[in-house]
Amino acid sequence: MRALIVEDEILASEELNYLIQEHSQIEVVDRLEDGLDVLKFLQEQEVDVIFLDINIPSLDGMMLAHHIGKFATKPYIVFTTAYKEHAAEAFELEAFDYILKPYDEKRIAAMLHKLELAFKRDHAPVEQHVEDGPAPTADGSAAHGELVRERDMNSHTDRRINLLRNDNIIVTDTADIYYAEAQEKVTKVYTKNGEFTMPVSISDFHSRLPQDTFFRCHRSYVVNLSQIREIVPWFNNTYLLRLRDLEAEVPVSRGKVKEFRQLMRI
DSSP: OEEEEEOSOHHHHHHHHHHHHHHOOOEEEEEEOOHHHHHHHHHHOOOSEEEEESSOSSSOHHHHHHHHTTSSSOOEEEEEESOGGGHHHHHHTTOSEEEESSOOHHHHHHHHHHHHHHHHHHTOOOSSOTTTOOOBOTTSSBOHHHHHHHHHHHTGGGGEEEEEETTEEEEEEGGGEEEEEEETTEEEEEETTEEEEESSOHHHHHHTSOTTTEEEEETTEEEEGGGEEEEEEOGGGOEEEEETTOOOEEEEOHHHHHHHHHHHTO
């Protein structure tokens, strides 16, 4: 992996560079201090990850991340900052992680390990190049298995989502999410690794999840269909859903019953 450190404090830049070398195989190709210099650099070179301070000259880290988010090929962004209050905005920008200063070596090491695993998974070779196309069947159509493999490889990023906890961004496999519940202006997310509170509406949160797995079963609930262990008939021909490993019950509203039955083949 190729990395760029964007940090205007020399000591912080040197410390982060040392920790990256000590705890990963990531190559730091350059260290810059100015936001505009970063944009010029990225016009000529590609990197896989940017360790980005927020309070930098010319163009602050958040604005810079907005620009980078428009690139055709987007590097991972790890924010490095002394300010907690930008965590929610970092989540909106789909940052890989949000690291607070002063640096904690164990925290940095864990983030780097997670980053290398994500890079390896996201860049796993496909079995057949897309430009070659899947082998046709007797009727001239592409083989179903090849199409599924291509679809899965092309949509691998949809299987991960960033969740917020204590100002940290936790990259989570969507398969580990049981359900989400709307609570006023935030969304509570229940996973195998505990609860998270997201500063977005449940509609917005649902739009970030794989649509073939997550169902909006109620105006206030989104459920992971693969985590349902029991479907319990309830009043007015609706259902309560009991999920694996949890005692909570998720309702299916009357307006969603027909679609739910079709999905579950009831």
